[in-house]
Amino acid sequence: MLRLTPDPGKRLRVALIGAHCDDVEIGAGGLVLDLGERRALAAVDVLVLASTPVREAEASASLEAFCAPVRPAVTFGGLPDGRLPGRWDEVKDRLQDFAATTSPDLVLAPSPADAHQDHRLLGELVTTAFRDQLVLHYEIPKWDGDLGAGRPQTYWPLSGQLVRRKAALLHEHYGSQRDHDWFREDTFLALARLRGMECRSDYAEAFSCPKTVLGWQADRAPAP
Template sequence: MLRLPLGPGRPLRLALLGAHCDDVEIGCGGLLLDLAGRGALERVDVLVASSTPDREVEARAALAAFCAPAVPAVRFGGLPDGRMPGHWSAVKDLLQEFAAGSTPDVVLAPSPADAHQDHRLLGELVRTAFRDHLVLHYEIPKYDGDLGATRPQTYWPLTPELVRRKYALLHEHYASQRGHDWFREDTFTALARLRGMECRSDYAEAFASPAVTLGWAGG
């Protein structure tokens, strides 16, 4: 069992892993906005494995907006999009170096059941670098239709305002993605509504996780 201490005045340290720029914000942007708005973020470390200079500019601005007033420490791997399995050793090294410099309460990463090869590899390797941490695997809607592959056990309820804010920030900061037909408000809202229905909330983000023990900080 992995224990996550929760309690008043106990801000969290997060490690966020994305295969690509925008993965983190799509997968757990609502959770970030909620925690940030509550003043519940102590430290946020981010690793994005695949990136280009133009998209790194977008990601830095987006992550800063999602985490404010916390200031995320962001690292980019610069690996080519869609080719991460061919750079297995480089991905492994990035993860190990990232883990060595991070002391998170919670790690958020793509799912090892994700149909996209880059997401899947990062999801498979994250537990080799973060062996003694609570890892939550987020989901990303895509053409592959793989949402049924990962059965979520953990939910973070979201208000309608947080869902609207999440998409507004995605649209504002990721101009490079606006032309894609999946990059729409109703795509993200529909998934959040479905996950909300599953946990008796208006909206939610969902995660796959190992066994978790929850307890108040200090005993």
């Protein structure tokens, strides 16, 4: 296991991309909460493609809570749920327009291996818009049974306190989703516990990474 220790003074600009209003928080809410608690966020830019006024209000409040103390800049697309592949040109344009407004260190987006067509399309397109950033694809539990399809190999360990806070914030802010049988604390904790087991932590969120560029920051220029 390789552990990279960041500069304690370094703060990150993060881009969060979701097909739907709760995607980012479900897939990467623990990571975002952890960065916020560590005062490691410089700025957060968010793009959500499929939305309605009701869900936009929920997501705005939720993202404010997850990203605190940083206030996120959120862009909603207002596109129909479940129909993003049929709006390919519009999705591509909005993603490119969003990328032109931000220069993130880290991009969090759905997986191209996700069974949901909206998630899958965004996962496929995100690296065409963000070519020079670290992109991590998050996972979302669902009845399709597609967990592991993206072969997650990147982990962010989390404490039990953070995982439970993530679940509590999801329950608090997404009233429109509470009647769904999968939208439960034990669902989110179960997946986080499984991913924690895989990286020798109590809990974790897991991601797939299409490309990682490694480098070494030397204190001085190498000898000729």
